């Protein structure tokens with residue numbers, strides 16, 4: 607049986623409760639979302655301002671900026687030059703924008719444990735809507751149902767047909783994953799409707815420049831007993 611040497615992310619990431627959940631989104635996955643959902647299904651315009659409130663190293667913000675005006679912040683400074691602000695989206699982000707500065711959309715891959723808070727906050731600050739990339743298991747749960755879906759079901763849920771592998775701290779184009787992700791989207795002026803599927807498009811959506819986000823893991827050091835024994 608062939609062994610997968612890449613870091614696969616399973617259904618549970620086993621993140622400590624106070625973790626930042628540092629799992630960058632493969633850039634191709636955001637392009638696929640823009641191309642197949644955000645523009646054709648939700649009607650985002652190229653003049654719309656998008657806030658990416660947990661921008662990390664820019665893996666999601668950069669592909670968004672290929673089509674939209676993008677604003678960026680994160681609670682932590684990862685050293686990415688495109689990050690405009692260091693701020694806690696849930697606590698420090700103002701909700702009393704004037705009409706000129708309010709973002710049209712909040713688009714994010716938030717920490718899983720804070721995703722409901724990010725959605726609720728996003729709905730308070732965005733003029734047109736909110737879209738979050740979450741594990742498909744996010745659709746389950748009585749508490750989430752009561753707090754989020756029952757009174758305010760998403761406008762659209764978009765499934766990836768291909769897997770979207772995420773690994774901690776970097777983009778790894780060779781990673782694989784047992785975890786499925788979906789986009790949950792709320793558009794203010796649109797009623798809930800049937801889900802959509804993002805068709806196979808990874809190869810089409812990848813760019814050579816995405817490798818700027820890939821930090822290769824150090825080669826594994828393999829102990830060799832024979833060589834060790836030969837040492838004086």
Ligand SMILES: C[S@@+](CC[C@H](N)C(=O)[O-])C[C@H]1O[C@@H](n2cnc3c(N)ncnc32)[C@H](O)[C@@H]1O
Nearest residue numbers: 626629630631660662665666680681694695715
């Ligand atoms: C799963 S990563 C996603 C990164 C990026 N959005 C992407 O898709 O590549 C989650 C990010 O949320 C940030 N974060 C965690 N709590 C936050 C908060 N309260 N406010 C803003 N950012 C936060 C982390 O620092 C981390 O960069």
